[in-house]
Amino acid sequence: GQNIDQPTEMTATEGAIVQINCTYQTSGFNGLFWYQQHAGEAPTFLSYNVLDGLEEKGRFSSFLSRSKGYSYLLLKELQMKDSASYLCAVRLGDSSYKLIFGSGTRLLVRP
Amino acid sequence: ETGVTQTPRHLVMGMTNKKSLKCEQHLGHNAMYWYKQSAKKPLELMFVYSLEERVENNSVPSRFSPECPNSSHLFLHLHTLQPEDSALYLCASSQAANTGELFFGEGSRLTVL
Secondary structure, three states: OOEEEOOOEEEEEOOOOEEEEEEEEOOOOOOEEEEEEOOOOOOEEEEEEOOOEEEEEOOEEEEEEOOOOEEEEEEOOOOHHHOEEEEEEEEOOOOOOOEEEOOOEEEEEEO | OOOEEEEOOEEEEOOOOEEEEEEEEOOOOOEEEEEEEOOOOOOEEEEEEEOOEEEEEOOOOOOEEEEEEEOOEEEEEEEOOOHHHOEEEEEEEEOEOOEOOOEEOOOEEEEEO
16 A cells, blocks of 8 residues: 655744655655645645655755655745645555655744 | 636535536646645645646546546536535646646535534
């Protein structure tokens, strides 16, 4: 079976840095995605990693270690609007149409 | 005009009703998807269409019937649903079915009484 694990909830302070971890055990791997989903809204794409290492995009960075089946999303200079759920998703295999999602991490940013 | 549009946004139906969810994408993508999102559960892939051909059917009960008349439109026909089918149904599209990120619609919130 496919397994993607994320913490259920996290709390952080405005202006701080938070790291959201994702571990996966899947039958194949062809990339890992991070999505942000505000309550009542559609998930929106944040980042994509297919090779090991760090991808930086503004205040958000994402890291991947394929040998460890591990990724994290790093959010810097937290803002209140960053309060949302963050979804980790793995695409299975070269020709797979399946993008498998974790349960998501609900992040609460406090003043 | 938003990239992926879903209608209706909210739907309440009885177990004997027949209804349909509609999705339209304005991004020129070749692949479209239906996902189910239930409370405290991961997004569940239901169906994938690539160039109007169904390429993935993820063991979904036959009371859910997808239709993709062209690469811009996707429907989910609902018939004889159960209360446990109440969920948020999300449509998404991508450039191709096995590459690229998904662009999601706002979802259709379904309640089955």
